[in-house]
Amino acid sequence: MDAARALIGVQLRIIRRDPWFLVIMFGMPLVVMPLFVKTMKLSLQAEGFADATGAEQVVPGQVVLFGFMVSGSVAFSVFREHGWNTWDRLRASAASPAALLAGFGVPWVLIHVFYQVVLMVVGGMFVGLRLRGSVIAEFLVIVAYSVCLIALVLLFTATFRTINQVQAVVNLGAMLFGGLGGALVPLEQLPGWARAVAPITPSYWAMEGHRAVFLEPGGLADVAKPVGILFGAALVLAAVAVKKFRVDETKEFFA
Amino acid sequence: MLVATGLTKSYGDVQALRGADLDVTSGQIVALLGKNGAGKTTMISIIAGLLKADSGTVMLDGFDAQRDLDRASKLIGIAPQLTGIYGVLTVRENLEFFANLAGVPRSQRVAEAVSVAERLGLTELLDRGAGKLSGGEQRRLHTGCALVHQPKLLMLDEPTVGADVATRAQLIDFVRESAEAGSAVIYTTHYLNEVEALDADIVIIDDGQVLARGTRDELVEQHRMQGVEFAMVEDLPPEVVERLGATTTDASTYRIADDIPVGELVGKLGPLSDQLLSVETIRPDLESVFLAVTGDRLTGAEEGST
Numbered sequence: 001m002d003a004a005r006a007l008i009g010v011q012l013r014i015i016r017r018d019p020w021f022l023v024i025m026f027g028m029p030l031v032v033m034p035l036f037v038k039t040m041k042l043s044l045q046a047e048g049f050a051d052a053t054g055a056e057q058v059v060p061g062q063v064v065l066f067g068f069m070v071s072g073s074v075a076f077s078v079f080r081e082h083g084w085n086t087w088d089r090l091r092a093s094a095a096s097p098a099a100l101l102a103g104f105g106v107p108w109v110l111i112h113v114f115y116q117v118v119l120m121v122v123g124g125m126f127v128g129l130r131l132r133g134s135v136i137a138e139f140l141v142i143v144a145y146s147v148c149l150i151a152l153v154l155l156f157t158a159t160f161r162t163i164n165q166v167q168a169v170v171n172l173g174a175m176l177f178g179g180l181g182g183a184l185v186p187l188e189q190l191p192g193w194a195r196a197v198a199p200i201t202p203s204y205w206a207m208e209g210h211r212a213v214f215l216e217p218g219g220l221a222d223v224a225k226p227v228g229i230l231f232g233a234a235l236v237l238a239a240v241a242v243k244k245f246r247v248d249e250t251k252e253f254f255a
Numbered sequence: 256m257l258v259a260t261g262l263t264k265s266y267g268d269v270q271a272l273r274g275a276d277l278d279v280t281s282g283q284i285v286a287l288l289g290k291n292g293a294g295k296t297t298m299i300s301i302i303a304g305l306l307k308a309d310s311g312t313v314m315l316d317g318f319d320a321q322r323d324l325d326r327a328s329k330l331i332g333i334a335p336q337l338t339g340i341y342g343v344l345t346v347r348e349n350l351e352f353f354a355n356l357a358g359v360p361r362s363q364r365v366a367e368a369v370s371v372a373e374r375l376g377l378t379e380l381l382d383r384g385a386g387k388l389s390g391g392e393q394r395r396l397h398t399g400c401a402l403v404h405q406p407k408l409l410m411l412d413e414p415t416v417g418a419d420v421a422t423r424a425q426l427i428d429f430v431r432e433s434a435e436a437g438s439a440v441i442y443t444t445h446y447l448n449e450v451e452a453l454d455a456d457i458v459i460i461d462d463g464q465v466l467a468r469g470t471r472d473e474l475v476e477q478h479r480m481q482g483v484e485f486a487m488v489e490d491l492p493p494e495v496v497e498r499l500g501a502t503t504t505d506a507s508t509y510r511i512a513d514d515i516p517v518g519e520l521v522g523k524l525g526p527l528s529d530q531l532l533s534v535e536t537i538r539p540d541l542e543s544v545f546l547a548v549t550g551d552r553l554t555g556a557e558e559g560s561t
Contacts (some may be wrong), residue, residue, distance in 0.1 A: 006355040017343040085339035093356045094328035
């Protein structure tokens with residue numbers, strides 16, 4: 001795991017040197033959040049949450065939606081190594097596929113967690129998001145969602161040959177999973193068929209966890225199921241990614 | 256240090272290596288000489304563990320390098336053909352990262368990076384972004400990243416491609432110094448003057464096979480050729496070919512073993528000299544050795560590498 005540790009360090013350094021994508025990804029949900037607070041307040045009150053501010057849906061929803069797009073960066077990091085001709089140098093270290101995927105995945109899990117935490121805090125400061133349940137439970141939901149998404153995108157990375165393919169799938173996934181999972185509007189407003197398939201998306205379980213601590217005074221036991229499912233899915237996705245990942249396959253970055 | 260035996264590798268229908276052997280001892284420089292597509296890159300990629308051979312063995316310091324890639328990676332430093340560095344990091348950060356990747360302890364990384372930078376003339380640039388370096392400086396950094404962990408076997412794949420004259424000279428000196436310090440060096444190239452400057456043991460590889468090996472003088476002695484090679488617009492009549500004592504080497508291209516002046520050749524061709532396209536003198540040098548061994552000139556190699 002020496003190679004993984006070395007890679008984690010250098011990836012974090014590279015991301016620090018070129019943070020503009022992240023800056024934009026922080027800005028976009030912050031612009032969107034205030035626009036929908038009032039509408040979501042009415043929607044949540046209609047659901048029976050009389051003292052809801054609307055932020056309980058909007059802030060976690062935007063975090064879940066844009067978080068999916070941020071997770072695509074882990075694929076970008078791997079493909080970029082091919083564009084920079086450094087991939088073979090990494091491989092020459094005899095690092096295993098698992099070590100390489102960990103080296104790229106761990107920095108993005110950390111960043112993804114940081115991204116969600118910052119947006120939640122800002123949501124609390126500016127659009128009235130209040131935590132009614134356990135802060136530790138909320139943090140677990142955040143971490144589980146990050147780990148699950150990064151594992152999913154690593155699987156995309158192992159599967160697809162070009163960065164354009166991965167980006168297309170990530171963008172599609174963000175909208176589809178976000179919509180189905182109740183990140184855009186509360187699940188109760190979706191048609192029956194959408195509610196039926198929603199549990200196959202990570203967004204659904206992340207929103208379930210967020211609702212437990214933002215709309216209700218949920219604790220660890222209340223988020224155990226969504227967190228467990230997200231971590232379990234992450235484990236399966238990461239295992240398949242490691243199995244599928246062919247380190248000698250040439251990936252195509254932007255030509 | 257390295258004994259590679261019977262290496263074969265195919266890419267689909269293309270057989271890149273056909274039972275190639277290679278051995279290198281500590282302190283020795285071996286120049287792999289061949290056209291693009293001859294199998295040079297495939298061979299060193301297999302030795303470095305970047306490619307799996309279809310068959311054959313790679314023994315490194317007595318152990319099977321293909322079975323113990325981790326141990327082998329600590330002994331091998333490879334600078335692939337294409338420049339691979341992190342442009343957003345400084346020279347120092349690049350060197351320290353690759354040292355870290357190779358398992359160099361934290362306490363030694365800084366010193367190793369400084370030492371390698373000094374040897375490659377990059378000391379003044381240590382804290383400059385690698386993306387802001389000139390092409391030649393990037394090439395030197397690229398090479399430096401391969402040896403920051405002091406490998407016992409250094410493999411440089413066409414290290415001077417695209418480099419300026421000063422960088423070429425610097426890299427050649429550096430390779431010689433590395434060998435003098437005890438590293439075994441495999442250096443792939445298709446520049447004959449570099450092979451001569453390195454005073455390397457030469458391995459001529461063509462079509463995936465090692466065709467000849469020796470020092471420059473040994474190869475010239477064994478495969479010396481001289482004469483004249485000339486090309487015509489159209490094929491010469493057989494009786495003219497016979498009268499000239501020529502052999503056909505390619506379409507409308509002929510070789511005469513005697514080193515005759517161009518004027519004499521023109522005279523011997525008579526009226527057919529109007530169709531003479533080019534004349535080249537073949538001297539007993541490395542170029543002629545390559546011609547004799549492979550049947551082709553080293554120059555004019557097609558693009559692409561295998």
